[in-house]
């Protein structure tokens with residue numbers, strides 16, 4: 749297809765016989781930030797699950813840099829970081845172990861472990877949770893857990909971030925940090941899609957996409 753970045757063409761998505769999207773078009777161009785909004789239950793998460801390959805749409809195609817996302821040469825799943833609402837962290841691992849697991853997985857194990865541990869400590873310090881590397885994930889507060897998930901964005905190379913409510917549970921300082929890092933990622937050519945139930949003052953967006961009930 750003719751677009752760089754992520755392009756969903758004639759996408760139809762339904763759940764429990766409710767049609768959430770019908771023949772929808774969505775283009776997330778390189779170096780852009782898209783805000784996905786809509787009331788509870790309208791289908792934001794379902795759309796994100798389609799865009800991350802977790803949910804098969806009823807119809808339509810999704811392309812990454814002109815290749816279907818499932819095409820072996822698209823490189824999509826190597827380029828993508830998806831931060832789901834569930835955070836996808838293991839309760840029985842420490843913070844450092846969780847972050848090490850994801851970073852090494854993405855880099856095929858090639859991240860120098862000493863450097864990685866130093867980078868993890870630096871990001872956690874930047875996020876105001878320095879020194880908690882050895883704590884079990886399950887022992888953290890909701891906000892601290894959320895910050896650990898955000899740390900992945902700084903530790904793993906990627907070209908597209910799909911973020912489900914990334915600003916929820918965050919203090920003002922961390923909201924500012926995340927907005928600044930998102931703008932830096934965009935400046936490097938990154939593609940960003942995020943959801944939020946509230947307008948985020950700190951983050952200017954290039955595109956707003958509403959998912960609404962008819």
Ligand SMILES: Nc1ncnc2c1ncn2[C@@H]1O[C@H](COP(=O)(O)OP(=O)(O)OP(=O)(O)O)[C@@H](O)[C@H]1O
Nearest residue numbers: 763764766768786787788789790791792793794795
């Ligand atoms: N696993 C599922 N099986 C069946 N129906 C589902 C499933 N997940 C979601 N739905 C239904 O699909 C619709 C859209 O849900 P979805 O989670 O995509 O909405 P959302 O816009 O992300 O909502 P919220 O803002 O509350 O997170 C809802 O009516 C929901 O009940």
